[in-house]
Structure formats: C-alpha cells, structure tokens
Amino acid sequence: MNTVDLQHVAEEEQQRQQQLNLRLFLCYSTPCLSAGAERVKNALDGLCDELDEEQRPTLEIVATGCMGPCSRGPLLRLARCDEPEEIYEKVTPEMACNIVRAALAAQSAAAEPLPSDFPFFACQTLIALENNGRIDPEQIIHSIARGAYSSLGHVLHEMTPEQVCNEITRSGLRGRGGGGYPTGVKWELVRKAQAERKYVVANGDEGDPGAYMDRTIMESDPHRVLEGMAIAGYACGAEQGYIYVRGEYPLAAARLAKAIKDAERRGLLGSRVLDSSFNFRIDLRVGAGAFVCGEETALMTSIMGRRGQPVPRPPYPAQRGLWGFPTLINNVETFASVAPIMREGAEWFAGFGTEKSKGTKVFALCGEVVNSGLIEVQMGTSLRDIVFAIGGGLPDGGTFKAAQTGGPSGGCIPADHLDTPVDYESLQALGSIMGSGGLIVMNETSCMPDVAKFFMEFCMDESCGKCVPCRVGTIEMLELLTRITDGSAMDEDLQTLEDLCHLVQETSLCGLGMTAPNPVLNTLHYFRDEYLAHIRDNRCPAGVCRLDQVPLLKLPEHAEQLTIFKEEH
Amino acid sequence: MAETVKKIRLATVWLGGCSGCHMSLLDLDEALIDLLTRADLVYGPLVDAKKYPEDVDICLVEGAVTNVENLELARHIRTNTRTVISFGDCAVTGNVTSMRNRIPVSDLLNAVYHEVSAPIGPEALKVLPALLKKVIPLHQAIKVDLFLPGCPPHPERIAAVLQALVNGDDVDLPADMRTFG
Amino acid sequence: MTKMPSNESATNEKSSHELKLQLLDKALKKCQYQQDALIEVLHTAQETFGHLDEEILDYVSIQLKLPPSWVYGVATFYNFFTLEPQGDHVCVVCMGTACYVKGAGDIIARIEQEFDLKAGTTAADNSLTLVSARCLGNCSLAPMLTLDGAVLGKQTPDSTVAAIRETPATTSVVSEETS
C-alpha cells in the first residue's frame, strides 16, 4: 500500500459512512460493559435483524472504545446525517431500541440525550482522544477513514528525520508519563546517536493506581499509538519497536496485537512501510505485574526478559538502552499525540496549553466526583474547572478536601489551591506531580495520614529491592505511618519520618524510591494538623483511623494491652 | 583542688541482659579504684540501694528493654539522670536479648513455662512483668546520650568513656572502640 | 496430594499434561528459544498449567538454556506469576486509590473473614484464591474486582461474598479473557 492507496481506502470508507442514514456508536469499554453495554448491543443487533431490507443497510452499530464519562455508562452516541450528534447516558436495552426506532422514524425519542453544551464535553479539548468513541478499535478501516497513518505517509515521503524531530521539538510536546521531559529533545538525542541498531519503546505499563489513560488509549485507538511509534522510528532511525503493556490490561494487549497484525497486512508497518524505504516492526510485550517496570530502565530490563530492576542513569536509554543500543522510550499518550502534531503542525499544537506546558493532557478523573471518567483538557486548565465544571463537583453534597495527582509519586492538592493551573511546573511547585494523569478527588471522609500510608504500602510492596533506601526505607516509613494511624506514635516519630523521607528521596536509585516519600511530605505540608491530631490528641479528624494502640512509653499504664495469659483456670 | 570538686553520682542498671557488661566494668580492676575516688556509685547491682535515686550524673544502662518493668525504670532513669549511656550491645542494639523478637510472645511463654512441667506460668500468676511484644534497644524507649557498644564492651572502652565524662571532656572513641559485637 | 488416581485417569492426566507441554513447546518455538522471551514463555506456561511449579520452571530453564536460579528469580519478581496452584475461584480485588478510598479494604477484610484466608493465598478447601491488585484501571467502577476474570463494579462486602458463593466452580483454571 502506498500513500495514494491509503487515501483512496480512507475516502472510500468515508463515503460509505456518509451514505449511512444512522450510525450508532456504543461505548464498549470495560466500565460501560460492566454497566450492561453488551446487553444493549444484543438488543440493538436484534432490532437490526427486525428491520426490513431497505432500512437495514442504512444503519450501522459501532462498538467503540471509551467515550469519557464512565460513571454514566452505558453510553450511546447517535449520528444521523445532517443532524447534530446526540449522546445518551445510562442506556438500557429498551431505551436503546426506543431511541433507534424514534430516530428511524424521524421522531424525537422519549429519552433525553445529554445537552449539547454538557460541560463534561464542552470543557475538553480532544487531541490524543480525538478518535475515542468514534471508531471500532478492531477495524483498521475505521481508523484509516479518520486519517490514521496519513501523517506517517506524509512524514515518510515529505520530511527528513531531522525535520520530524524539529517539528516535535517546536510543538513543545513533553513526556506524558509524568516526567515531562521535552519529547523532541529526546528524539533528537536518539537520532544523533551512532549505532548499528536503535529501538523505539512505548511505555504502556501504566502502574499508578487511579490512572487508566494509557489503557483507554490503547484499547480505544491502538493505531494512533502504532503510528506515533512508527513516526518516531523514522525520526530516530530505528527499525524495531516494542510496546510494553501492563499485564493487568489483557484487552489492550489483544487489541494492540490485532492492530499490529492488521497494519502489517496492509503495509502500514513491517518492511517498506507505505512503499518507502523505511522498515519498522513492532512487537508486543506484556508485563507481569511490577509497578517498577514503569521506570524506563526497569521496563527495558523487563523487555529483555529479566527481573525488572532499574539500572543507574546515566547512561540514559538514548545512549545505552535495549541490549546496549540507543533506545527511544516514550509514554503511550506521548506517542498518541504525535500523529496530530505532524498532521496539523507544531504551531497548532503549541497553541494549546501554557507557556511551558503545551498541548493537552488526558486525566482519569475519579474518586468522589459526580462525573468520573476520562477527560482531555488543555494544559493550564484549573483544577477547579476539572473537578467542578467537568467533574460536576462532589456527589451527595460532599466537601472537596483534596485532589490526589501523580499516584504514589504525587501528592494531595488541598482546596485552597483549586485555582492552580494544571501543568508540570505548577503541580511540582505544590509538592505533587503531573504524573501519568490519575486525578482522584477526595472528600472530608478521607484521612490524609491514612492516604499517605496507603501509598507507602504500595511503594513498599512494589520496591524492587535493589537499593537500600527504597527497599528498607519504604517499610520503615510505613512502620512510622502505621504507628501514626494506629495511635501508638510519639511526637518524635514525625521528625524521624520526615528525615527518612528526605533520605529516600535523595538517595534512591530510581524514580520509584525518589518519589515514594512525596505523598507523605506533601500531606505533612498541607495537612500537618491532621497528623498532629492523631499523635497528640489521639483523634482522626476524618474518622477513618481506629487509633486503638498505645504509645510505647505509656504501656506501663496500659499493661493489659500486653497481658497474654488471662487467668482462665 | 580535687577535694573541693563534687563527686560524680554514678549509677548502673541491669535490664534485659546477661550482666556481662557489669562483669566487664568490674574488669576495670585497679582503674576502678581511681574511678571511685572521683565518683560515687549510688545505684546498681553492685551496691545496696533499693530505689533509683534522684539527681544522678551518669547512668550506665546494661541490657535491652524487654518488659513493662524495664520500661518504667527506663522512664525513671531518664527523669533523674543527666547522662544516660547505653552500655553494651543489648542496650544499644537489642543484641542477643532481641533474638526472641522473631517468636510471638505467647509461643515464647508457652515454650518456656507451659510446655515443660510447670502447669501454670508465672505470667498468669502475674509474677512476671508483662513482656513487650518486641525487645527494643534503650534509645527507642528513652533519649540516650551516649552509646558504648560491645558484647561486652572491653574495659578499655568503659574506662575511656568514664574517664572523659568524669573529666568533663567530650567522649570521642576511635573507630576500633566503637564496633558492635 | 492424597488423591490416588486410577490407572485410567492417570493416563488421562498424563496425556493432558503432555498436551500442555506441547502448547508450551509451541510457544518456545514461536519465540525461537530466545532467552529474552522468558517472560512471554512464563505467561504461556502459567496460562496452560495454571501455575508454575518446579518441574515447569526447570523445563523452561533447560529449554531456554537459562540458569535455574535466573528463571526462578524472574518468576518470583513479577506479581502475575504464581508458584502455587490456584483455587476454584480467583477473586482479584482492586486496591487502587479510587477503590481504596471507596472501601476496597473492607471488601478484602470481609472475604478474608468469610473464607478464612489471607489476601494473596488460597483457602484451605481450595475454594477461593484471593488476590489484591494494584490497580485494574477501572476507577470509575470503584470499588471493583474481577471474579474468575469477569469485571464486577461498584461492589460492597455483601455483594462480593454473594457473587463468589453464587458463581459455580469452573473447571478451567485460567479465564480466557482474550481470544
């Protein structure tokens, strides 16, 4: 297939779609499926079978990836020619049939669609997610009709690798995995590296609890990621790519495997991509449950089939990566932003966002929020807009207490910083991080020392054990946090904890250890009163902690806590 | 001159340990005589005093904190002593005394007092002070001013520390006198 | 292993074991016996045999020409691989942040109590294996879990226990989520 063929295929499919009278997009991602999307699909399929010979060909049901507002699933999007789209929430099989029947009869349905200015959608800017909910991710033709691989074709035939790197640099795109390293600079480093072989790796080992942006992108629009990787391969001079998918995401892995096969079959990947002299193969690697593998050096050791332990940097992967060769490693979401940048131009992308953080960022908004789901907003959008406008505020009259970003490497942002623009620098200034994009809203029933303890337990469990500060430091910090939350802490424990946090932060080998103390330090900063209430007043303001233990020094007065043999005889 | 200087009030305490550190103290031999011209031994296994006195200058605490009684005494020592010294590895690290930490206390008491012939354990009769769940070094119970490691600390080490303290100097042991074990 | 199989079932078991080994061999061939593919091979082995026992690990180590301790080290590094046989049901409770703040801990505590086991282990009667997962990435369904591979969202301790009790025991150890 060459670029002309590609365009031809795309146009043909677009025409086919335009001729349809009614297109039904049913969200078929995990949350909607668990809310009953499959039953809705069966009902709709049944309805189709009942239609007469004339109507049936004018209607199409598309099982799509995630549409966004997951808490409102199952979601159904109705597209009729010449009419604005409608989205229905919490669709039941009966409802769906009624809606479709009404649409076919050109009547208004009994069910109300979401208003067209529904803030959840209106406040978003879709770039990485632009195809989500509009294609069947298992049909390459759907992706092609929406322009997939056209950027790749353009790049291969019209641009030099150097120009591609420049374009990415000028777009201001930064690593979406959390680090925020300028993507173009990284590409340029690998491009310039002299080596007999180079690799491109997509990091889909999304391990932060409360984050599922990458899962959704891989499940809903796999070709988008593959295209980004191929463009990167061309720009850097790599012929082999690996996409590393977290083991917990079997559906993402299956969709990617199919996407790779489909793309290869059409000459969009493999040898002589789109009739150019560029060869690019992508292999899928499925993780096996280790958070530390999200760290790039650990991820690479895992790709090579070993214990996923990080190695000291420098040398950076761009110098010495997989099997010692220069390796470009970017997050899945980063790769998903590449094709639109090449299509629309760097200036277009840089027009979104803030001075230092360009473009958009995908967040998984969840926790105590009315509309939980997947969103994509311009960098610099305020936290308040995200939580209250898009998220619809807290349910049941709850009070906003904090927003947790960055998972176990991040922190909790308190209410008085709600107007902070969400970008790399601002979040860092607040002692949190952008992270991969999990955003969990907490109300007054969340206890901050308990949340800190939760994350510390996570880090302790996920520490690879290579370096002492992380291996032992995390368990010792957890011990101190446990004391704080069970009532046995003493005043000086807080100081010991803080000192330990700084040690682990500054001396650990990789990002896991370096950032493990963040949730503690950050909550100590904003919610110190809560820690003190636990320690000094034996009180948990959120009412979460049991506080049923006694501090060591008070044990002589509470010896009954220690007495083991009661006088039972 | 020496006559006018107030004598140092020195105490020694034996918590969860084997008394080996006290034996080592006695091994100071003739240096002991020197020491006692400068210091009064006001409490400890080596003197006949029933109650830990007030206003103690230096206290050598041998042994780890293993039970509630140790803990109470440790608190008392801290309030009444200017310089508390963890004396020997058990006080400094828990050492051999803490080797029971790997065994749950109930199993431990069972094995010692119940599985053998005695039908009723002293714990049940409240003869034995309640054991802590874990043996801890002294500094995890109270603030400790100086650490004098060794199992037992060699008399040389003890002499070096006590001499410095009695003279009012800073204690600065060379590395080879600071080793555990 | 008190069960004494009759001759007939012994041959059945043997042939099923051989069949499984053939599947593993196929996976080994597919990756051209490359040592880098160890994790892929272990994935296949676990899917096929349900867990990775010593015999399988030894086999993999011989086939890939890797030191046995290396294979064992990799198999135990990753949470996904289990060296113990799984129970009739496998319940994976998500302990991600969203699920945690919405009460996943209570669900685990309740299952532990009801089925008399600890998270990460299998009940003595082999009825259930309880696993706590880091985050299954379905935060809008919090608290969520998977029971024999099926996603259950917005759970309570009661609903989860009921679901486990109501689900009939499956013969297949591994759920086929993907095809």
Add this chain to the structure above:
Amino acid sequence: MSVITLTINGELVSARSGQSLLEAIRDQGISLPTLCYLDGLSTRGGCRLCLVEISGQARLQPACTTTAGEGMVVVTHNDKINRYRKMILELTFAERNHTCAVCVSNEHCELQTLAAELGMDHVRYDYLNPQLGIDISHEKYGVDHNRCILCLRCVRVCDEVEGAHTWDVRHRGIASRVITDLNRPWGESESCTECGKCVEVCPTGALFDKGMSVGEMKKKTNFLRRILDGREKNQWNR
C-alpha cells in the same frame, strides 16, 4: 592511555580516562565506603554508600557506576552525605538480624567495620526482625539469611567469574532473598561447583565455611583481582 583531570574535594587531581569515579577517588587515598562494590565484579549501585556530590548534577550519584569525567567537580564528604551514609547503614542493620556478638564474622565483617568507621553507633529505626533461615545443607558452606545485606556479590561472582550462575535472587523488595538454583537447598544444587568464591566475597557472615564458630570466619577477596588479571591480561601463560 589518556589522562583526565578532575577536582575532588577541592583538589585538582588526574585520573585514567574511562576509570570509575570510585577508583579515581580511592586512588587519591580518600576512603569512600562501599558494600555492594567489589573490584573485579560488575558494578551495581545498590548499597548507595558511595554517593557523592557532582557539580551540575541535581542528585547525589554513586561513584561506583559513574565514569570519571574531565573537569568533574566532586565532593566525597560533607555533613549531608555523611549523615545519609549513616542513615543508610542504620537501615541496613534494621533490615535483618545482625547480631554481631554471635556472628561467625564478628570482627571480620565489612558491615560492622563500616558502622564503626562512619560513627553509626545506634539505629533509630525499628528492627524488622524477620524470620529467616539458615541453610547448611551444603557439605562445605552455609548461608545465614539473617546476615545477608543483598549486596549480591555472591550472585555476581558466581555468574561473572565462576560462570555457574548458581545464585540469584527470588521475589523483590523487602522479600528479596538470595537463592541457589530453583530455590532448593544449597546442598542439592546441581549447578554449584563448590568453588567457594561466593563465600569469600561475602562482606558479612551470611556466607561462611561450615565448622566456623563466632568470629572465626575471615574472608579473603584478594584472589579475585589475581584471577581476573591472570585471565584478562594473560598474565598466566601456559
């Protein structure tokens, strides 16, 4: 062989190009603590004791895995680094059951010596007191996990020098343990050549010759450099 110059603790010094920063520092007679590093084995950067400050680098870097570079400005000791080194040793002691008084390597232990040298006189953190075993199934040697600090010298010497790769690590994080073969008793190991290199390079009493009592186990690591030089530089001609 080209020579580079760098500044260590304010002194302009020269080093061989390609040399590790650790070697360059030690060549100046400066003592820099290490536990996982051993001359002759691959570097690991795990014990974090040789962390040094390098101008222009935001973070402390392990000297063992850093290549000495032209113009580098390095500080090996300051209050913060000294404090951190002590804290790291405290964590190491807290992790397992290091009862020096009853250890076969008492008075001949690198961990014990380092604690005294760096002035780590007590451990502020909770001793974890894990329940760990001793494997004395091997005819000649024993492994006491209570004393193991996971420096993995044994794993590396077995893989890189002996070529047997009998040792590796199972599980991860705080649950990590060194293992032989498929986590079988050492005495049953099919790959072990009984060469004893692992015992000699072990910095603590975790690996020992059987029959040794308290304080009797002395290690000698000089053999390693001699073997390697003999091999690599063809000093041993046959």
